[in-house]
Amino acid sequence: MIALFAALAGNAFAQETTIKDIKVINSGAFENQGKSSTCWSFSGMSFFQAELLRMGKADDLNLSEMFVVRNMYPLKAENFVRMHGKANFGEGGGFSDNLICLRRFGLVPQTAYSGKAEDGTYNHKQLLEKMEPMLSKVANAPSTIDTGWKQDLNSVLDQYLDKIPQSFDYKGKKYTPQSFAKELGLNADDYILITSFTHHPYYKPFVLEVPDNWNWETVYNLPVSELTEVAEVALQKGYPVAWAADVSDSGFSRDKAIARANEGRPVSTEERQKAFDNFDTQDDHGMLLVGLAEDGKGAKYFKVKNSWGDRYPAGRFLYASENYFAYKTTSIMVNKHALPKGIAKKLGV
Secondary structure (H helix, E strand, O other): OEEEEEEOOOOOOEEEEEEEEEEEOOOOOOOOOOOOOOHHHHHHHHHHHHHHHHOOOOOOOOEOHHHHHHHHHHHHHHHHHHOOOOOOOOOOOOHHHHHHHHHHOOOOEOOOOOOOOEOOEOOOHHHHHHHHHHHHHHHOOOOOOOOOHHHHHHHHHHHHHOOOOOOEEEOOEEEOHHHHHHHHOOOHHHEEEEEOOOOOOOOOEEEOOOOOOOOOOEEEEOOHHHHHHHHHHHHHOOOOEEEEEOOOOOOEEOOOOEEOOOOOOOOOHHHHHHHHHOOOOOOOEEEEEEEEEEEOOOOEEEEEEOOOOOOOHHHOEEEEEHHHHHHHEEEEEEEHHHOOHHHHHHHOO
8 A cells, every 4th residue: 555645637736645456466576777768678578577477487587678678679770771761770669579589589587698787777878879870871871781780780789788698507407598488488479469549440450650669560459448448357367467658748756656647537539549649648668567456536546567776766666547547558568368358359369
């Protein structure tokens, strides 16, 4: 239980709000993304770790976020060059990147690949300053490009993040990244991405138009009420939900560890779409939904696990109201077996 002070919409005063946990799943230890913009990997690995805990496996496993990041940079770079520099390249990514890594490269524990954390944290500023000019030169080459740029890029990545391990020992057994992922029993095909917008048909997949969706991954589209239902039902069943949302909204308080919006009335489909279309809602941050809660007036909240360390009160846990979720979610990732049967049938999964 946590007591928070949140300003009510339309009121000039603050009211104390006591929020009580109703359902909380085990999601493992906290991880800190430091000064890197790799929340998508930290929330993605927290998601997989929570899935393993739900499955009764690997109760002390810490998956390497930087292994995923290291494997994604060359793919993002290749896409950037292929698109003549007219594509996004940077630290950002999406939940689908974690699925790509699981499918193509496997996973490794943190002990096998730390990604050269500086003082126990991460900062990729110098790495980006090295890679971006290199890639821009290749992408804007006036004639045939030298394919050796890929080797040069990997040399830079090896310097700043370290080489990808071909094999490693874990608890007395030797693995490759692929064999380790296989033994964990995680199947990338079990997970789907879902959103809710009106500029595409409901119950059909589409490519979500956000800059960090560099690989043009498709997401399923639901009415916002059903998107919320999916998240709530999954958590009630004990499944984690990876959550991508806007955290720059004034209703998101890092200091009070609470996110609230338009309280006292439902969020309309029109205002949700308008916020996305005019860039009020952007794909800012990836987190993990780990529980359900409510306040003294019966208003519903999601309990959220974050990866900001101790920089803010909201760095570890925070609470997002159901309205904030409905208003500011850009997408979620969830195990398709957690879907309500009616919604799964509509989506054809």
